[in-house]
Amino acid sequence: MNPGFAASRLALSLALIILFSAFTLVQAEDAPSRLRLTINEDGQALLDGSPWRGVGVNFFSAFRRTLDDPEDHSYVEGFRELADYRIPFVRFMCGGFFPAEWKHYVEDKAGYFERLDRVVDAAEEAGVGLIPSVFWFYAGVPDTVGENVKEIGNPESRSAAFMRSYLQDLAERYASRSVIWAWELGNEYNLAMDLPNAMDHLPMRAPFRGTPAHRTMEDALSSDDVLSVMKLFGETMSTLDPGRPLTSGHSINRPSQYHQRIENSWKRDSTAQYCREVLRHHPHPFDLVSIHLYPAARTDGYFAQPYASYEYHLATIAAISAQAGKAVFIGEFGAGIMEKELGDEVARENFHQLLTAIEHSNVPLSALWVYDFPFQEKECNVTSTNKRAYQLKALKELNMRLQNK
Numbered sequence: 521m522n523p524g525f526a527a528s529r530l531a532l533s534l535a536l537i538i539l540f541s542a543f544t545l546v547q548a549e550d551a552p553s554r555l556r557l558t559i560n561e562d563g564q565a566l567l568d569g570s571p572w573r574g575v576g577v578n579f580f581s582a583f584r585r586t587l588d589d590p591e592d593h594s595y596v597e598g599f600r601e602l603a604d605y606r607i608p609f610v611r612f613m614c615g616g617f618f619p620a621e622w623k624h625y626v627e628d629k630a631g632y633f634e635r636l637d638r639v640v641d642a643a644e645e646a647g648v649g650l651i652p653s654v655f656w657f658y659a660g661v662p663d664t665v666g667e668n669v670k671e672i673g674n675p676e677s678r679s680a681a682f683m684r685s686y687l688q689d690l691a692e693r694y695a696s697r698s699v700i701w702a703w704e705l706g707n708e709y710n711l712a713m714d715l716p717n718a719m720d721h722l723p724m725r726a727p728f729r730g731t732p733a734h735r736t737m738e739d740a741l742s743s744d745d746v747l748s749v750m751k752l753f754g755e756t757m758s759t760l761d762p763g764r765p766l767t768s769g770h771s772i773n774r775p776s777q778y779h780q781r782i783e784n785s786w787k788r789d790s791t792a793q794y795c796r797e798v799l800r801h802h803p804h805p806f807d808l809v810s811i812h813l814y815p816a817a818r819t820d821g822y823f824a825q826p827y828a829s830y831e832y833h834l835a836t837i838a839a840i841s842a843q844a845g846k847a848v849f850i851g852e853f854g855a856g857i858m859e860k861e862l863g864d865e866v867a868r869e870n871f872h873q874l875l876t877a878i879e880h881s882n883v884p885l886s887a888l889w890v891y892d893f894p895f896q897e898k899e900c901n902v903t904s905t906n907k908r909a910y911q912l913k914a915l916k917e918l919n920m921r922l923q924n925k
């Protein structure tokens with residue numbers, strides 16, 4: 521070999537090594553900056569490295585509206601308004617619900633992500649963080665690929681392959697974006713599992729939106745099915761987007777969750793059984809324990825008691841989560857059902873009771889249900905111009921207190 525050529529190759533190799541090392545160092549230095557929200561080993565939520573608490577909202581249809589109508593860009597003004605109200609983050613549906621929405625991803629991936637990009641960009645420009653709830657309706661993907669719903673628990677199924685593919689697409693586009701605060705699996709899967717009367721509560725049917733016209737027990741979920749899809753989601757996202765907090769999207773446990781799983785009954789759980797089930801359904805790497813808190817939680821017989829206050833609920837969940845090195849995320853809270861049943865004043869009182877309990881708890885993240893969702897105008901929809909505008913004002917005042925503490 522020519523000595524001059526060998527020396528040139530050596531010099532080039534050394535240059536490439538130095539360049540690669542420098543690139544790797546830049547990546548390592550930049551990596552933390554993409555993660556605004558983190559959970560430390562003590563279960564404390566940190567924002568930009570400092571302990572943090574705040575209350576956001578559910579902007580459920582921020583993406584759904586433009587998925588249905590590409591000319592609908594109203595989410596832009598929505599994010600700006602939320603920023604004016606000091607709302608730090610939103611939880612939203614980041615995918616299809618029925619097959620009729622998922623078909624946009626299947627048939628026109630470029631157009632689908634062009635719309636989602638605009639939503640993410642609008643939130644970032646407004647300074648509002650995002651918690652995308654990826655597979656909101658647990659039957660959505662199986663219905664789209666033509667499988668029974670239980671197949672979401674089968675890692676070799678078409679449903680699992682679809683989920684992995686979609687998660688990879690999301691991570692490739694958004695893992696580098698600091699506007700993404702956390703990833704959520706979906707909405708309230710735990711309420712559908714291990715039901716003694718499962719045949720009476722199979723997933724909703726809407727054939728005109730692409731669901732099957734008929735359901736069977738193969739569409740009913742067990743807790744093992746849910747844990748299996750959580751494993752798929754957790755392993756995939758912690759590999760593709762390491763360090764980003766993960767949450768389940770679960771509601772507060774049913775009062776009989778343990779006994780449903782063990783003996784297929786509605787028998788009330790003890791506090792210890794309740795706590796074990798909460799942690800069982802937030803395994804590693806899920807570091808945000810998800811609950812949804814509504815007025816019924818006080819009267820449904822939790823902890824083998826006829827009545828348990830919001831404060832007791834939150835103190836119990838916060839304590840067991842911290843012991844496991846996890847933080848709590850109240851992914852939904854609100855008092856809309858009280859308004860429908862008992863009137864505006866009772867709902868307003870319950871809303872403030874909920875907000876007071878949240879403020880006095882150690883829960884770092886909470887999200888009001890629901891902002892700018894006209895479909896629920898009679899119950900829950902909160903805007904700056906309807907009769908529930910007081911809720912946005914109350915959230916602004918609370919966030920100002922929490923940030924100043």
